[in-house]
Amino acid sequence: MIDLFFESLFSEVNFSILLVAACASMACALVGTFLVLRRLSLLGDAISHGVLPGLVIGFIVSGSRDLPPMLIGAAVAALLVTIASDWLRDHGMIDGNAAMGVVFTTLFALGIVLMESHARSVDLDPGCVLYGQIELAPLDMVSLPFLETRVPRSLLPIAVVLIIDLLVVLAVWKELKICSFDPALARSLGINVRLVHLLLMLLVSMTTVACFESVGSVLVVAMLVVPAATAQLLCNRLAPMVIVAMAAGCVIAVVGVLGADHLDTSVPGMMAAAGGGLFAFTVVLSPSHGLISRFYRRTRLSLRIASEDVLMEMWNAREKDGEESRVRGRWRIAAIWTLWLRGWLTSPRRSAQPTERGTRLARALEKRRQLWKRFLKRQLLTPEDHLYDPAHRIEHHLDSELSERISRELDQEEGDSSS
Amino acid sequence: MKSPAIEVHDLTVAYRAKPVLWDIDFSIPEGEMVGIVGPNGAGKSTLMKAILGLVPISSGWVQIRGEPISKDRSSTLGYVPQRESVDWDFPVTVLDVVLMGTYGRLGWFRRPRKAEREWAQDCLEGLGISDLASRQISELSGGQQQRVFLARALAQDSEIYLMDEPFAGVDAATEEAIVALLKKLRARGRTVMVIHHDLQTVENYFDRVLLINLRLVAAGPTREVFTRENLLFTYGGRLTVLDEAAEAVRLAHGNAGNLKRHPDAGS
Numbered sequence: 017m018i019d020l021f022f023e024s025l026f027s028e029v030n031f032s033i034l035l036v037a038a039c040a041s042m043a044c045a046l047v048g049t050f051l052v053l054r055r056l057s058l059l060g061d062a063i064s065h066g067v068l069p070g071l072v073i074g075f076i077v078s079g080s081r082d083l084p085p086m087l088i089g090a091a092v093a094a095l096l097v098t099i100a101s102d103w104l105r106d107h108g109m110i111d112g113n114a115a116m117g118v119v120f121t122t123l124f125a126l127g128i129v130l131m132e133s134h135a136r137s138v139d140l141d142p143g144c145v146l147y148g149q150i151e152l153a154p155l156d157m158v159s160l161p162f163l164e165t166r167v168p169r170s171l172l173p174i175a176v177v178l179i180i181d182l183l184v185v186l187a188v189w190k191e192l193k194i195c196s197f198d199p200a201l202a203r204s205l206g207i208n209v210r211l212v213h214l215l216l217m218l219l220v221s222m223t224t225v226a227c228f229e230s231v232g233s234v235l236v237v238a239m240l241v242v243p244a245a246t247a248q249l250l251c252n253r254l255a256p257m258v259i260v261a262m263a264a265g266c267v268i269a270v271v272g273v274l275g276a277d278h279l280d281t282s283v284p285g286m287m288a289a290a291g292g293g294l295f296a297f298t299v300v301l302s303p304s305h306g307l308i309s310r311f312y313r314r315t316r317l318s319l320r321i322a323s324e325d326v327l328m329e330m331w332n333a334r335e336k337d338g339e340e341s342r343v344r345g346r347w348r349i350a351a352i353w354t355l356w357l358r359g360w361l362t363s364p365r366r367s368a369q370p371t372e373r374g375t376r377l378a379r380a381l382e383k384r385r386q387l388w389k390r391f392l393k394r395q396l397l398t399p400e401d402h403l404y405d406p407a408h409r410i411e412h413h414l415d416s417e418l419s420e421r422i423s424r425e426l427d428q429e430e431g432d433s434s435s
Numbered sequence: 436m437k438s439p440a441i442e443v444h445d446l447t448v449a450y451r452a453k454p455v456l457w458d459i460d461f462s463i464p465e466g467e468m469v470g471i472v473g474p475n476g477a478g479k480s481t482l483m484k485a486i487l488g489l490v491p492i493s494s495g496w497v498q499i500r501g502e503p504i505s506k507d508r509s510s511t512l513g514y515v516p517q518r519e520s521v522d523w524d525f526p527v528t529v530l531d532v533v534l535m536g537t538y539g540r541l542g543w544f545r546r547p548r549k550a551e552r553e554w555a556q557d558c559l560e561g562l563g564i565s566d567l568a569s570r571q572i573s574e575l576s577g578g579q580q581q582r583v584f585l586a587r588a589l590a591q592d593s594e595i596y597l598m599d600e601p602f603a604g605v606d607a608a609t610e611e612a613i614v615a616l617l618k619k620l621r622a623r624g625r626t627v628m629v630i631h632h633d634l635q636t637v638e639n640y641f642d643r644v645l646l647i648n649l650r651l652v653a654a655g656p657t658r659e660v661f662t663r664e665n666l667l668f669t670y671g672g673r674l675t676v677l678d679e680a681a682e683a684v685r686l687a688h689g690n691a692g693n694l695k696r697h698p699d700a701g702s
């Protein structure tokens with residue numbers, strides 16, 4: 017099984033495709049991280065579509081599919097998208113997202129028209145731009161002077177762009193960080209925020225264009241956003257987030273390429289699906305933000321509250337009878353078992369008594385409850401019978417420090433009013 | 436004669452066509468603690484941004500220590516933006532944020548090194564939160580967030596500080612810590628300008644106040660300017676606020692110990 021996996025992975029055909037897919041994903045993930053952090057995910061979309069007319073014009077002018085003229089055209093178009101939508105927004109015509117939407121759809125349509133009317137004679141067609149031709153990578157291999165194996169020709173632009181992305185991001189790392197987090201401060205420090213923004217846009221457009229040919233614009237948009245969004249759920253510092261995003265890009269590439277080979281379907285399609293899957297997986301399982309861990313934390317909290325309530329009821333039962341219990345049903349059973357396991361009850365039964373330790377805890381809890389009730393009554397001037405429920409919710413969250421402050425404040429006020 | 440720390444002359448600022456500050460004119464001598472007071476939407480934040488050169492000026496000028504505001508003002512002006520202006524879920528730690536205060540001095544391409552990191556740690560110490568250095572900023576309380584912002588301003592080591600509502604929504608302990616810091620800065624001869632909402636504490640905290648509501652209602656030493664009439668002008672046209680303000684002044688003159696926040700505070 018494992019053997020088969022590696023055999024399939026390292027077969028020459030799959031490996032070439034994988035190399036292209038992984039480099040493209042990593043490049044997109046790297047620049048995409050900054051888009052996601054600036055809440056500019058849509059801008060990735062806008063640029064990757066808006067560069068089309070630039071690509072086509074570059075293609076028409078040079079008459080070939082060489083990368084440099086197309087790159088220049090695309091970069092110009094990308095800057096146009098950024099500048100035009102910022103201008104529309106700043107001059108109060110429409111809001112930022114709508115401005116981007118208007119600009120990039122117009123440019124994209126212009127690109128399609130240009131392509132249909134001028135470039136039809138040569139092999140540049142909308143399908144190739146939307147879906148890419150990664151499956152053709154192994155058919156056009158070149159040898160490099162300093163490498164022994166031959167690599168797909170389509171890898172070259174992607175690899176070059178990936179390296180440029182890495183170098184630029186490393187060089188202006190702290191500027192990117194501060195301009196993304198707090199642009200107002202950055203400007204007050206004399207950092208040219210606009211230049212940094214344009215630089216990032218330039219990187220995004222270069223990356224987009226270099227990856228177009230292989231993986232198509234649909235996947236480029238996905239790879240700009242999905243790995244970064246995944247990493248955001250897992251990391252709380254910038255550098256790890258960038259690394260995790262790029263790693264997620266690699267995982268998506270591996271799953272996409274192997275899956276496509278196995279199911280005999282399109283690689284970009286499979287990669288986009290893998291990205292969605294990875295993201296969903298993270299949403300459920302992330303240790304800090306995941307659904308499961310959140311559910312776990314909430315349940316543990318509810319159990320603690322239920323246990324505290326039950327303990328106090330059992331302790332109080334000696335004094336007053338007949339009051340209806342706050343905790344019922346399965347929660348009550350769970351709470352009683354928890355209390356017994358912690359050694360606060362003598363047995364896991366309804367008739368159980370608090371142990372000595374349980375009694376001590378119950379006394380402390382009761383004191384806290386009374387303190388909080390007193391405080392609420394003073395602060396909100398609420399009648400006593402309206403107090404119980406809201407007070408109940410908060411009293412379990414008071415730590416010792418807060419309790420002490422409340423008690424100090426109450427003492428002070430009572431001193432004031434009596435004097 | 437020594438030139439003032441900040442001099443603003445006939446300043447008008449407009450967003451698109453709508454002027455939000457009209458013909459503002461004042462000057463602030465060095466080493467004073469200045470409060471900016473006015474209702475919401477009065478243009479207080481805008482005035483600060485205009486001094487920092489963050490918004491275009493329609494007419495008039497701003498001079499910092501006798502010189503027009505220039506591109507490189509990192510060493511003269513320290514800025515504490517409004518706390519809500521940034522995304523507190525951003526993946527950075529407290530120390531990362533404080534280090535940003537040193538970026539202006541570092542310039543392009545240079546990374547903060549050990550010296551900067553130690554300096555940032557000292558600044559955290561100055562606000563009593565050095566134990567939070569490696570926390571992610573989303574785990575902080577409101578008061579802690581504000582302290583981080585102030586530590587970052589401290590890291591800038593500027594001559595003049597501009598702070599946008601540093602007291603909004605902070606706990607009493609943080610308010611004390613901030614006031615202590617401001618006094619320390621003043622003792623070192625730094626000029627501090629603070630947008631403030633709590634009318635009760637104005638007289639305690641500030642040497643000088645600017646009362647602003649789209650135009651400058653009054654500017655000068657607190658004792659002369661922070662009067663009932665001026666406050667009525669500043670908050671005029673809004674009856675409930677007007678009454679509140681009058682009441683606040685009365686209370687401020689009566690018993691200063693009782694902290695009651697102004698209803699506009701923190702919004």
Ligand SMILES: Nc1ncnc2c1ncn2[C@@H]1O[C@H](COP(=O)(O)OP(=O)(O)O)[C@@H](O)[C@H]1O
Nearest residue numbers: 450451455473474475476477478479480481482
């Ligand atoms: N970026 C902006 N674009 C347009 N109008 C703005 C902008 N920022 C603030 N304003 C407007 O300018 C006025 C003053 O705002 P601001 O300086 O934030 O007031 P304050 O800080 O005193 O509450 C308000 O009416 C506000 O709506």
Ligand SMILES: [Mg+2]
Nearest residue numbers: 479480481517
């Ligand atoms: Mg403001």
